[in-house]
Amino acid sequence: MRSYYPGYGEKSGRTAIFVLFLIGVVLTVGLYFVKTHALTAKAEAAHLQRMVSSQQSAVKVLEAELAHLESPNRLADMARKELGLTPIKVEQVLSVDEIVETFPLRDEPLGETGGGAHE
């Protein structure tokens, strides 16, 4: 159905091409935004990942420091030097039974008359 007159009968074909072109442009622009967004998100994720690992290594450093500070050999040295403490002797440990043995209970309970200080 070709016409020799320009414009007549090609109207529908041209609209189709224009619409396709428009869709193409919209998709391209959309893709661009999606892509930009994805890149931003990726950068954000990488940033967070870096933060997580730097925090993790900071935690490791702190754990190592803690382990060093609470080492029994270090604590024992400090306790001996600064406070004059020594390891506990067996004689210094009392069980509950021994407390009763060493310090017998008194026969008469105290304080029943509101403190017998003047007796």
Add this chain to the structure above:
Amino acid sequence: MSEFNEAVTHARRHVQVADSEFAAVSEGRIRIRIGAAIFLFALTVAILRLAEVSLLTHSTETKYYSSVDAVSRANIVDRQGDLLATTLETYALYARSKYIWNSEETASELASVFPDMSEAEILRRLKRKGDQVLIKRGLTPKEKQSVFLLGQPGLLFQTEPQRVYPRGSLASHIVGFTDVDLKGLAGAERAFETELAQDNAPAMTLSVDLRVQHAASDELQKSLDHFSADTAAAIVMNIHSGEILAMASLPNFDPNRPGTSSPQNLYNHASMSTYELGSVFKPITMAMVLEEGVTDLTEKFPVQKPLKVRDKYIRDDHPSGKPMAMPEILAQSSNRGTAMMANRLGGERQQHYLKELGLMDRVPVELVESAAPQVQSEWQDITTVTVSYGHGISVTPLALTAAIGALLNGGEYVAPTLRKRDTVNPAQKRRVISQKTSETMQDLMRYVATNGTGRNARVKGYSVMGKTGTADKPSKDGYDERRLVSSFIAAFPYEDPQYVVFVTFDEPKAVEGTYGYATAGWNAAPTAGRIIERIAPMLGVKRQVGPVAQSPFSGRGAPR
């Protein structure tokens, strides 16, 4: 007619005009189509490329973001979860020679940050050939900041993992160390290399208890200084599970700087040194003869008479004037009595039991640093006699600890381990002697600690079993009586034996208060006692109120 002709002429002219217009229009239309096609083609290419770039090229995109996972190596922790070894990120300083504008200035400024490096040394490194040259490894964050503040161009940092041992020299021989590439070179670092090097491996839990380790090595160090011994070793082991709770070897080293220690300090005497340990072997001989039934507890042996085996007289350090039965022979540590029992048993059965108790082979502990014993190739009757009291056979302290553990735990050999035992990793047991013989051994060794040579190991409120061992060190011409190896094997509590403690000193000296003696009863025994005094409460062994359980061999009125 003329009208007709005129009309024809007009029509012809019209057609000619229409033809030329048509040609012009159609030519223009073709050009438009070519233009549109080119445009559409370009647009399609652009869209396709965009789609390709945005959807399909993942690998090239991720390159822009450096991945942050470094080489990892799992932590090592003790049985309570306390940290023994960890991996930290440190910074290595590199220089790019192309960008350095004044090496001398850079070197002098760097030398002010690193007092341990000379300016000349830094300059030498800076001038090395290569695109990127290493200046220093293992910078602390503070040093890194200082270098950063120098503002010198051409310096750059790279993060590097480094192994850190926050406990320093405590348990250094157990934990070991790695090289700069984090490959285990010694101790647990080497023994558990494959597990530690795995990606995302969980922390490696050792059987060691850091508190017990500290108490044992602290007491050992004090005694080593007091008795001026060359080296010393101590082991604390759970006799039912084989778990090594503490293993100390002195002198020790700082695993953070293993290169600065002498090789002698790196040596683990507890598992690597073999000694002729002497009388601590006697309980082993007694267990054999009791198990085989060649004698009983009441038979008296004529230990007052000289004993000669192959032109060699067997001497006793504390000669007795009258015959003695087994409990006395062990308590007074009579070589003659033990030799007579071994003679009756014979070398073949003796070797069988020694093998069953793991004294003829390398201790099957995870450590690479575990030495094989030195056993005589030909087992003569004199070998049977000397081995019965711990001469002519050299074993490691760890091997003896495991063997005595087997005698006291009900009679089953358990291989020592550095791994914490759990349901996944239960102890493999192998019966060597009967439950009954094991109980008799407990009685005998309790008797040694109350009435025999091990009296100095007593701890108030705790029932300790034990046996001393003092051996002359072999020298060029036989044995040297002045150079001793003294040791004490202890176990507690007697009512329900749980733990064995072994202490050994290489060449201890006699000091004030030991009456000129450098024998085990004066140095190793009290050291073992002090270790027990400190570790028993940690291990949950209750102190007993009132009199502590006695061996049935102790008569009435015997001391504690």
